[in-house]
Amino acid sequence: MECSNVKAPVVVIGIGNPCRGDDSVGRIVVRRIKRRNLPFLRAIEHEGEGTSLMELWRGASHVIVVDAVSSGSVTGTIHRFDALLQSLPRQLFSVSTHGFGLVEAVELARALKQLPARLVIFGIEGTRFKVGTKPSVGIQEAVAYVIDRVLEEARSV
Amino acid sequence: MKTRTIRVNYLARVEGQGGLYVKIRGNTVEDVKLNIFEPPRFFEAFLRGRSCEEAPDITSRICGICPVAYQMSAVHAIEDALGLKVDGQLRALRRLAYCGEWIQSHTLHVYMLHAPDFLGYPDGIQMARDHQGIVQRGLKLKKTGNEIMRVLGGREVHPINVRIGGFYKAPSKASLRALSEQLKWAREAALETIRWVASMPFPDFEQDFVFVALRHENEYPFNEGRIVSSRGLDIGVHDFEQHFTEEQISYSTALHSALEGNGGYLVGPLARYNLNFGRLSPVAQEAARGAGLRPVCRNPFQSIVVRSIEILQACDEALRLIDQYELPESPVIEVRLKAGTGYGCTEAPRGILYHRYRFDEHGTILDAKIIPPTSQNQKAIENDLKQFVSRNVALPEEELRGRCEQVVRNYDPCISCSTHFLKLQIDRG
Numbered sequence: 001m002e003c004s005n006v007k008a009p010v011v012v013i014g015i016g017n018p019c020r021g022d023d024s025v026g027r028i029v030v031r032r033i034k035r036r037n038l039p040f041l042r043a044i045e046h047e048g049e050g051t052s053l054m055e056l057w058r059g060a061s062h063v064i065v066v067d068a069v070s071s072g073s074v075t076g077t078i079h080r081f082d083a084l085l086q087s088l089p090r091q092l093f094s095v096s097t098h099g100f101g102l103v104e105a106v107e108l109a110r111a112l113k114q115l116p117a118r119l120v121i122f123g124i125e126g127t128r129f130k131v132g133t134k135p136s137v138g139i140q141e142a143v144a145y146v147i148d149r150v151l152e153e154a155r156s157v
Numbered sequence: 158m159k160t161r162t163i164r165v166n167y168l169a170r171v172e173g174q175g176g177l178y179v180k181i182r183g184n185t186v187e188d189v190k191l192n193i194f195e196p197p198r199f200f201e202a203f204l205r206g207r208s209c210e211e212a213p214d215i216t217s218r219i220c221g222i223c224p225v226a227y228q229m230s231a232v233h234a235i236e237d238a239l240g241l242k243v244d245g246q247l248r249a250l251r252r253l254a255y256c257g258e259w260i261q262s263h264t265l266h267v268y269m270l271h272a273p274d275f276l277g278y279p280d281g282i283q284m285a286r287d288h289q290g291i292v293q294r295g296l297k298l299k300k301t302g303n304e305i306m307r308v309l310g311g312r313e314v315h316p317i318n319v320r321i322g323g324f325y326k327a328p329s330k331a332s333l334r335a336l337s338e339q340l341k342w343a344r345e346a347a348l349e350t351i352r353w354v355a356s357m358p359f360p361d362f363e364q365d366f367v368f369v370a371l372r373h374e375n376e377y378p379f380n381e382g383r384i385v386s387s388r389g390l391d392i393g394v395h396d397f398e399q400h401f402t403e404e405q406i407s408y409s410t411a412l413h414s415a416l417e418g419n420g421g422y423l424v425g426p427l428a429r430y431n432l433n434f435g436r437l438s439p440v441a442q443e444a445a446r447g448a449g450l451r452p453v454c455r456n457p458f459q460s461i462v463v464r465s466i467e468i469l470q471a472c473d474e475a476l477r478l479i480d481q482y483e484l485p486e487s488p489v490i491e492v493r494l495k496a497g498t499g500y501g502c503t504e505a506p507r508g509i510l511y512h513r514y515r516f517d518e519h520g521t522i523l524d525a526k527i528i529p530p531t532s533q534n535q536k537a538i539e540n541d542l543k544q545f546v547s548r549n550v551a552l553p554e555e556e557l558r559g560r561c562e563q564v565v566r567n568y569d570p571c572i573s574c575s576t577h578f579l580k581l582q583i584d585r586g
Contacts, residue, residue: 019218047221047314051265051299100269104282108269111285112292131199 010041010154011060011116015048015067015102021133022075022126026066028135029124029146041154050105054114062157063116064150067102069123076142077125080149083110084119092123120153122146159183163546163558175570177561178408179542184550189542191535191565193409204525209235209494209516213319216512216527220571221314222265225258225306226505228319229380230512230527235321237394238499238514239492246485247323248380249478250309253333254319255379255503256475257305260343262506263426263464263471264302266569267354268295271461274563275357291353294346298468301336301343305475308332323489333479340476347469348444354461355448362548363455364541367419368428369533371504377436377470378429378504385432388419394502397511403528406535414533421536424508425568426463427454441470457541457567464569494520505530507569531570538568 014030016023027045034043044056048067057063069079069092081088087110088103102121109115124146128136163179180188200219204212213231217224229251236243243251268291269281278284285292308328310316318324369390371382384400385391392400403412416422434442434452445452445466454463498515508530515523545564549557 049221049314051269051296052303052314054296055300055303100265100281104269104280107282108285108292111282112289132203 008040008042010062010064010157011044011057012041012064012150012154013044013046013053013056013066015046015053015065017047020131021128022124022135022139023068023129024135025068025124025126025139025143029066029122029143029150032143032147033150038151038154040157048101050100050102050108053102053105054109057109057116057119058114061117062154063119064153065102065119065121066146066150067121067123068126068129070126070129073125075125075127075136075138078142078146078149079123079125081121081123082119083121084115084117088121118157122149160187161554163554163561165558165562177542177565179546179561181546181550184547186543186546186550189539189546190408191539191542193411193535201525201527204514204522207522209238209514209520209522210321210492212512212514212522212525213321214315214317217315217319219527219529222262222571223258223505223507223510224315225254225310225319226503226510227512227527228316229255229503230501230505230510231514232319232321232501233380233503234499234501234512234514235516236499237501238497238516239321239495240497241322241490241492243323243490246327246483247488247490249482250324250327251319252376252379253305253475253478254309254316256471256478257302257309259471259506260302260468260475261299261306262302262569263468264295264299264350267350267461267464267468268292268299271464271566271569272354272357274559274566275354275359275461294349298343298346298350301339301472304336304339308336320489322492323485323487325488327485327488330482330484333482337476337479340472340479344440344469344472344476347465347472350468351444351448351462351465354465355450357461359456359458361456362458362541362545364457364544366427366455366457366537367416367422368431369416369422369424369509370428370432371502371509372432373436375436377433377438377441377474380503384502384509386416386419386422387428387431390416394500394511397500397502397528398513398526401511401528401533403532409535411532411535412528413535414528415536421540422533423457423537424530424533425460426467426506426508427457427460428508429504430454430463430466437466437470438473440473441466444469457564460567460569494518507531507571508533529571531568534568534570538565538570541567 014026016026018024161181165177176192178190213228216227273284311318368387371378372385373382496518501512511528513526
């Protein structure tokens with residue numbers, strides 16, 4: 001986990017396992033954003049365990065999460081969810097091996113009335129999740145696009 | 158004769174991916190299979206050609222829930238080969254790291270994964286809507302464990318501070334003392350947890366388990382001890398492979414373990430408790446009695462109570478270790494690499510975790526063997542399922558399916574760990 005700008009108003013969290021191909025895409029997005037050293041956001045790489053995700057966004061008003069999804073769509077397809085307006089589709093985020101991951105963290109925070117004032121989730125479609133594999137070539141374009149969208153969301157705060 | 162199939166394609170509220178298949182002909186359970194289809198992990202092969210000094214950090218990647226267990230079994234195995242003995246405050250710090258892992262891993266399972274089964278909720282989220290205060294307590298309790306791991310390990314998941322011979326950096330006395338107030342709250346929260354789970358409805362389901370756990374002379378086991386069973390086994394860690402064997406099963410990517418002369422056996426909180434009751438702290442023993450448990454508990458559904466007692470034990474032990482902590486002169490003892498074979502076995506939250514490494518004079522690993530607790534428990538899980546379904550065959554399909562999943566969750570299986578490893582199918586034809 002890496003943090004910067006601890007008091008920044010926007011928290012951007014990239015979830016994934018760096019050793020499992022496309023599962024690392026959320027972390028790739030966040031790592032590249034972090035390199036820009038932007039003062040208005042805090043960029044964090046995370047393994048995806050749900051309760052510690054809730055801790056990360058506790059007290060934050062604006063949170064953006066980037067994670068890999070698997071719905072059968074074309075590699076690199078981008079899904080955007082406003083967690084304040086809708087529940088996350090559990091089947092999309094079943095890539096994680098965690099019994100308590102992102103979807104559970106969002107829904108538990110909702111049940112406990114602990115959701116941030118704004119929580120946007122970008123899901124990037126992956127197809128290659130085996131241990132020891134590199135991310136798919138086709139996912140790079142999506143990475144660049146999601147970085148722009150995340151920064152657009154962050155700047156709008 | 159009528160045949161029924163109960164099928165759970167993807168088991169929920171377990172770590173990793175697996176399923177379940179139960180075939181019933183008439184009123185007889187003909188077949189039970191725990192399908193572990195998470196892809197093989199190949200960690201033992203990844204380790205070949207790497208330095209033994211990398212093994213703790215490589216193997217910790219096997220699991221995000223119990224990385225300390227992998228680090229501990231790895232360092233103990235390698236130190237065994239090198240003839241090293243880590244003692245004093247460094248040994249105490251290793252026990253403290255394990256306290257943190259037990260608290261966070263057990264609390265997640267007790268509150269978010271297992272409790273909903275007993276209270277009639279499909280998941281922890283729906284339970285949270287009716288029990289906000291209880292769930293908040295669980296989250297804070299879990300965080301206490303994570304904090305210990307962060308202070309000692311550099312970060313909460315996949316800590317990076319453990320090395321052969323000790324640690325890269327020893328924590329300051331002040332940084333550990335800062336955890337004391339939170340731990341004192343956690344100890345009270347653990348007592349409340351025990352009272353809460355002890356009041357849950359448990360089916361009458363005692364099993365004739367062969368329990369296997371570590372046993373230390375005077376400590377509740379974490380890192381050290383002899384491997385003992387409830388049937389008289391009492392061996393050193395070196396002799397593990399002479400008594401325990403692994404075999405491939407066609408429907409599982411996790412190897413099945415067997416104990417010579419007994420077949421299936423049970424590792425984990427229930428086994429530790431039954432084989433080490435007298436080594437629990439006085440407050441944990443008293444809490445167990447208060448919860449209505451005897452020194453021997455054979456009902457796997459009550460594992461939620463035993464797990465909660467172990468949370469209390471870990472909080473109590475952590476407070477004791479922090480109170481007695483003095484900064485060691487050096488965070489590591491001298492390590493000289495040489496060729497050898499080493500064996501390590503420690504108590505992961507889910508049970509004994511065995512590692513063996515053979516390496517050359519430069520410390521390059523020639524071969525490695527890792528046997529995680531969940532793969533050791535597969536036979537016991539299947540046997541519980543067979544017994545449970547046989548006694549409850551008349552239950553309606555949906556209820557039986559849910560109860561079967563609960564039987565599996567009694568074990569807090571970590572499928573990600575066991576693959577080299579869960580879908581439920583009940584087949585009634």
